[in-house]
């Protein structure tokens with residue numbers, strides 16, 4: 001009995017030792033708003049609609065993404081391109097394109113389904129807002145402005161096949177990871193550089 | 200400075216001293232709280248409060264502002280008069296101990312304190328025993344179940360542990376041969392009472408944690424079972440007052456430990472060039488750290504274990520320690 | 534002197550409040566105030582040790598237990614049930630007898646020569662009661678353990694008897710068991726005894 005009790009005092013001292021040691025451990029916490037952690041290269045975040053190098057929209061309004069979407073988050077209404085004002089190289093373009101980011105589960109199936117690689121998921125994830133309506137992203141916020149660049153279109157990849165699957169995300173969207181969207185391994189570099197949409 | 204002090208009438212001196220001390224204690228409370236949150240956070244691999252001001256140093260101000268701005272609720276079933284009175288009883292008793300705690304001594308040996316009472320340590324005990332009223336009245340007056348349970352627990356706990364605490368004091372009193380606090384400190388110039396009264400010190404540390412209702416003895420406010428214990432119904436500033444009282448009590452207990460067992464403002468190892476007040480503060484800070492360290496380490500006691508521990512382990516050990524000390528002093532001491 | 538009057542008024546007022554308060558907890562709070570004022574009165578008489586002890590023992594322990602019980606019994610913050618309005622007839626002679634007895638005491642006190650301290654010192658927490666003053670700790674201790682040792686020990690014994698009595702009256706009726714193994718045995722024996730006697734269906 002007595003020995004058991006004394007043993008317990010030992011346990012208390014051991015516990016005190018552990019907490020003392022932990023006081024000097026490095027904390028894994030990343031103080032988020034001031035320091036950004038780097039995402040995996042293929043992180044599924046906010047969508048964007050890309051353009052070709054000549055400024056034309058990639059989307060041809062085929063609604064494949066909409067039908068592929070398991071969450072029914074995408075609404076596409078296509079329209080014929082007028083000959084004098086061609087929005088996309090194909091016959092049709094998306095007159096309206098809306099994604100409800102509250103419904104979206106960020107699965108990336110829309111990206112898989114798209115025949116022209118128009119819709120892609122970027123690593124951006126800060127889209128909180130106070131009103132539900134503002135989570136419905138329409139073309140004005142999804143479509144990249146012409147000066148934002150084009151990423152790497154599939155037709156410029158060797159054989160049209162992504163050579164390095166692990167790096168696809170780095171080139172698929174217009175977000176320039178190297179330029180500092182995100183950060184080095186423990187996130188010491190601030191998010192100084194934001195390009196593209198959804199600011 | 201001394202000339203001014205001698206010229207002014209006694210009550211002015213006491214008033215000024217009290218005001219200064221109050222300010223110091225409240226500031227210490229604020230930073231003790233921040234200190235605790237930081238240390239706990241580090242022990243749990245968190246950064247702790249770091250948003251308000253550099254390293255979170257302005258956090259106490261933010262907390263105070265929040266508490267002041269919050270709504271002051273009084274439940275319908277509460278007893279309004281006593282419900283409002285209770286936090287002030289807690290606060291009053293917590294602060295009035297500082298009337299007699301000496302923090303250092305001038306070269307001529309007079310202690311730095313507002314008042315120097317011959318029965319110093321007894322006075323501290325008397326005031327501390329009144330401190331329970333704040334908790335138990337507050338819990339009763341809230342008119343709901345959890346606070347009542349919390350306050351009943353606290354009453355039983357504090358009464359039980361007060362006994363062992365007093366007994367651990369008496370060992371020191373026998374060695375020092377006086378009950379005045381600066382007398383006790385002066386008696387420790389050669390040896391801290393930590394050495395001859397080690398058992399007493401351990402008992403004091405345990406009972407002190409219990410008296411201030413801190414983990415692992417925080418059954419009074421056990422949030423997992425009693426929501427918030429005696430202060431469940433309190434909000435805003437009244438809750439803040441209880442909060443201040445708890446931390447000020449912690450500080451008191453640390454001061455008493457320093458005065459009684461850790462040699463007060465006496466420097467260890469003949470390091471006399473550092474002023475005594477620095478030693479005093481350093482010792483109090485160490486004790487406070489130990490307190491927080493305990494909180495970061497130990498889980499809460501079960502209630503029956505708490506009582507059994509107090510009455511069946513601490514009290515007998517404290518009594519034996521007292522008898523041993525008395526016998527030692529009577530036959531070999533002095 | 535001012536201190537005496539202020540404290541006296543507080544004491545009388547709180548004593549009256551103790552008796553007349555509708556809620557038992559209010560009585561306790563008033564009594565607490567009364568005790569505190571009494572302690573203050575002791576301090577003005579330089580009986581510092583007595584003052585402190587008064588607070589520790591009466592306010593800190595005994596009154597606390599009162600509150601403990603009252604809080605548990607009247608947890609619903611309810612008032613006393615109001616009793617009959619009129620005092621019983623017997624109260625009048627009882628009050629008279631007590632008043633006369635108190636009068637004798639006061640008369641006796643005023644004639645007796647009690648060693649009063651020369652003057653209560655000015656500040657409440659000033660240099661009251663240095664070691665050799667009347668009412669100091671050592672003085673009190675010497676008186677208690679030399680001159681009055683026998684009454685002191687007898688009082689201790691009486692209190693002890695009370696404690697033992699309480700334990701006997703209110704104590705746990707289950708037999709004392711030293712260890713868990715023994716407790717298990719006791720439980721099994723009790724179970725078997727119940728079964729033997731036909732169970733408790």
Ligand code: SF4
Nearest residue numbers: 069104105107108110
């Ligand atoms: S990521 Fe998935 S859920 Fe979101 S829009 Fe694309 S297909 Fe729909």
Ligand code: SF4
Nearest residue numbers: 059060062063065114
């Ligand atoms: S984004 Fe792609 S899949 Fe969707 S409508 Fe446009 S072209 Fe079709």
